Amino acid sequence: MGTKQHQAAILLVVSRIPRGQVASYGQVAELAGLPGRARLVGRILSRLPDNSNIPWQRVVNARSEISFARDSDAYRRQRQLLEQEGVFFSGARIRRQSHWQPQ
DNA sequence: AATTTGACCAGTA
């Protein structure tokens, strides 16, 4: 099993997260058939080109927060994208109703 | 080649 296939599996899962909802890194790894490999998900997303159509902003950490520093541009960018598509926040936390629950 | 780092996480205390 090479990284190429892992990446394809991960990006497929991310592309399926519905607009207005989020999934955690661990959840994405699990659904991609890679349990325990949340960090791999983060690493793959960090390498996406700027022009990518993958909805990377819908992946957040297990505490239901954006994983970038609150004062970073990356944080503000991700948060704006999520709020634009209807994700609800309570402070830094994303509300449960905005969490993806695939069958 | 060895060590550290990182868009992480579940379990435990």
Place this chain on the structure above:
DNA sequence: CTACTGGCCAAAT
């Protein structure tokens, strides 16, 4: 709620 542990592993140092 916070703190710490051990698990994960490719890329950067």
